[in-house]
Amino acid sequence: MARIELRDLAHAYGPRPEREEDYALKRADFAWEDGGAYALLGPSGCGKTTMLNIISGLVRPSEGKVLFDGKDVTGLSPAARNIAQVFQFPVVYDTMSVGENLAFPLKNRGLPRAEIEERVREVAQMLELSPMLHQRAAGLAADAKQKISVGRGLVRSDVAAILFDEPLTVIDPHLKWRLRRNLKEIHARFRRTLVYVTHDQNEALTFADKVVVMHEGQIVQTGTPQELFEEPAHRFVGFFIGSPGMNFLPVEGDEAGLRLEGTDIVLGRELAAQARGRSGRLELGIRPEFLELHEAPVADGLEAALTEVQDLGNFKLATVRLGPHLLKVKLHEDAAVPQARGWLRLPPTRTRLYAGGRLIG
Amino acid sequence: MGKTENNKAWFLVLPVFVIVAFSAIIPLITVVNYAFQDILGPQDRYWVGTEWFKEVLTDDALQEALLRQLVFSTAVLLVEIPLGIVLALGMPARGAGASAALVLMALPLLIPWNVVGTIWQIFARGDIGLAGWFINGPLGLDYNYTADSFDAWITILVMDVWHWTPLVALLCYAGLRAIPDAYYQAASIDGASRWAVFRHIELPKMRGVLLIAVLLRFMDSFTIYTEPFVVTGGGPGNATTFLSIHLAKIAVGQFDLGPAAAISIVYFLIILTLSFVFYNVMIRVGTGSSKS
Numbered sequence: 001m002a003r004i005e006l007r008d009l010a011h012a013y014g015p016r017p018e019r020e021e022d023y024a025l026k027r028a029d030f031a032w033e034d035g036g037a038y039a040l041l042g043p044s045g046c047g048k049t050t051m052l053n054i055i056s057g058l059v060r061p062s063e064g065k066v067l068f069d070g071k072d073v074t075g076l077s078p079a080a081r082n083i084a085q086v087f088q089f090p091v092v093y094d095t096m097s098v099g100e101n102l103a104f105p106l107k108n109r110g111l112p113r114a115e116i117e118e119r120v121r122e123v124a125q126m127l128e129l130s131p132m133l134h135q136r137a138a139g140l141a142a143d144a145k146q147k148i149s150v151g152r153g154l155v156r157s158d159v160a161a162i163l164f165d166e167p168l169t170v171i172d173p174h175l176k177w178r179l180r181r182n183l184k185e186i187h188a189r190f191r192r193t194l195v196y197v198t199h200d201q202n203e204a205l206t207f208a209d210k211v212v213v214m215h216e217g218q219i220v221q222t223g224t225p226q227e228l229f230e231e232p233a234h235r236f237v238g239f240f241i242g243s244p245g246m247n248f249l250p251v252e253g254d255e256a257g258l259r260l261e262g263t264d265i266v267l268g269r270e271l272a273a274q275a276r277g278r279s280g281r282l283e284l285g286i287r288p289e290f291l292e293l294h295e296a297p298v299a300d301g302l303e304a305a306l307t308e309v310q311d312l313g314n315f316k317l318a319t320v321r322l323g324p325h326l327l328k329v330k331l332h333e334d335a336a337v338p339q340a341r342g343w344l345r346l347p348p349t350r351t352r353l354y355a356g357g358r359l360i361g
Numbered sequence: 362m363g364k365t366e367n368n369k370a371w372f373l374v375l376p377v378f379v380i381v382a383f384s385a386i387i388p389l390i391t392v393v394n395y396a397f398q399d400i401l402g403p404q405d406r407y408w409v410g411t412e413w414f415k416e417v418l419t420d421d422a423l424q425e426a427l428l429r430q431l432v433f434s435t436a437v438l439l440v441e442i443p444l445g446i447v448l449a450l451g452m453p454a455r456g457a458g459a460s461a462a463l464v465l466m467a468l469p470l471l472i473p474w475n476v477v478g479t480i481w482q483i484f485a486r487g488d489i490g491l492a493g494w495f496i497n498g499p500l501g502l503d504y505n506y507t508a509d510s511f512d513a514w515i516t517i518l519v520m521d522v523w524h525w526t527p528l529v530a531l532l533c534y535a536g537l538r539a540i541p542d543a544y545y546q547a548a549s550i551d552g553a554s555r556w557a558v559f560r561h562i563e564l565p566k567m568r569g570v571l572l573i574a575v576l577l578r579f580m581d582s583f584t585i586y587t588e589p590f591v592v593t594g595g596g597p598g599n600a601t602t603f604l605s606i607h608l609a610k611i612a613v614g615q616f617d618l619g620p621a622a623a624i625s626i627v628y629f630l631i632i633l634t635l636s637f638v639f640y641n642v643m644i645r646v647g648t649g650s651s652k653s
Contacts, residue, residue, distance in 0.1 A: 058546050079552035091547040093561040108552040
């Protein structure tokens with residue numbers, strides 16, 4: 001177990017990177033605290049796997065250092081770092097039985113036989129693999145194979161961290177849920193540092209205490225699921241997390257407040273002060289869950305045209321037009337839906353201001 | 362149910378049947394004809410039953426040739442399969458080096474067999490051949506493949522290794538490239554040694570291509586004819602008279618078509634049986650029927 005620190009880290013796969021686009025991972029300082037359950041969330045190609053492989057030592061970063069508990073391990077191999085990693089597709093050793101597969105990492109480290117057997121039995125029980133310990137691993141189904149891969153990570157009691165690289169991609173949905181629960185239980189019991197890479201926000205939000213969101217090779221926000229939902233630090237987080245994502249309205253700052261682009265509507269007077277002197281495109285962000293839609297005029301209400309209402313079972317999703325802009329509003333399933341036009345209110349405490357994509361107020 | 366019975370569909374397989382008939386079945390049946398009859402002319406033949414078989418199976422020359430053939434094929438497999446695996450493991454995985462290695466490996470395979478024989482016949486000659494001269498001169502060994510049986514054997518074996526190991530290497534190389542990176546990454550995380558990676562990842566993943574390599578090399582080496590015929594002509598004495606050279610001597614040298622046909626059938630059955638054994642052994646090995 002260890003605190004994993006990334007110092008001045010950057011990575012480019014090509015030789016001689018010059019422009020910022022050449023970097024798969026842009027310069028970052030970051031620390032994974034000991035014993036945390038982290039999800040590393042981001043769209044495909046954002047550098048999540050690169051980040052993971054740098055932590056485990058499969059990839060050597062082109063710049064910067066990796067420290068485990070303050071010790072520089074940048075030059076060490078994965079085996080020397082004593083780290084466990086589970087990959088997207090299950091890796092099992094076809095020539096061995098399930099039990100031998102689980103014992104393999106311990107055997108390679110020369111542990112005494114009795115201890116190996118003890119650990120293997122324990123892990124097999126945790127992952128519900130006990131009945132098939134003597135079966136060959138080659139002929140098993142994908143989910144059992146992935147459990148073996150996970151088991152090989154868990155079987156070592158002294159690993160610095162266990163890294164998961166989208167481990168449930170090949171697993172059936174109902175088994176996914178069970179395996180994820182398994183992992184949570186294991187984390188609760190052993191308090192190992194877990195880093196779980198995924199592009200599925202549900203997976204990330206249900207699994208982790210802390211979610212790290214990556215976008216285009218950069219960490220854009222780290223926080224609890226609630227923080228990510230309520231205070232997206234970056235336009236991308238607002239858009240990527242939540243279904244549907246955050247509404248963004250382009251605005252221009254003037255004396256009265258923030259004027260909605262292409263209209264005379266003035267919004268967010270409270271936020272106008274923060275906008276002053278900022279460079280970059282100004283945008284107001286508000287979650288569809290927090291937007292209010294009224295049938296009759298209300299104070300601070302903006303008249304908006306209703307273009308579409310979708311009934312999605314336990315909630316309704318309304319699309320409204322405010323000037324030239326479209327917004328999504330999430331309504332309770334029993335909520336009264338206005339006909340053709342309604343009055344939209346942006347609660348000031350839930351409205352965020354972004355400049356150049358970054359949260360400023 | 363609801364299946365329509367339509368025997369006309371059989372016509373669809375007719376082209377394949379015709380091709381196979383002309384390429385395999387008819388020639389084989391012709392050989393069977395000759396093996397059980399003494400055919401002197403189109404209208405002039407006698408049924409001899411298993412007489413030819415009894416004659417050839419008790420023939421010392423045939424037994425010796427068969428033994429030589431078995432020893433040769435065993436040696437070929439024992440040298441070429443491990444060597445091919447080692448070469449494949451050593452070949453670069455990507456970049457310009459990979460292309461260069463592939464071209465280099467493919468070169469011996471592109472040369473016609475009788476040319477391979479001619480190349481080695483000259484190459485190994487003590488007077489004008491580079492290899493022969495080098496072994497006799499600077500190395501100081503007494504080497505003459507036209508006079509010494511052991512030297513002749515070594516020459517044929519080295520030639521075959523030079524000619525065909527690249528095939529094994531290329532097959533293994535293809536097998537190795539098909540292993541996903543995650544296996545190597547997992548092994549390095551698990552702290553596996555280089556040997557363990559080979560034993561538990563590379564070798565099992567190469568099973569399919571190795572099966573093909575073993576079968577091809579066995580069948581080809583067991584029917585080897587052109588190269589030793591060009592290099593040694595089966596000599597010195599009968600030292601490199603392999604089964605096919607023996608057969609050709611009887612069939613087209615002495616024109617004893619009956620015994621030759623009998624030998625052909627025995628020859629064919631041996632190859633068929635051994636290939637069947639190889640196939641089944643290799644399919645089963647390491648899949649649970651045996652303990653690893």
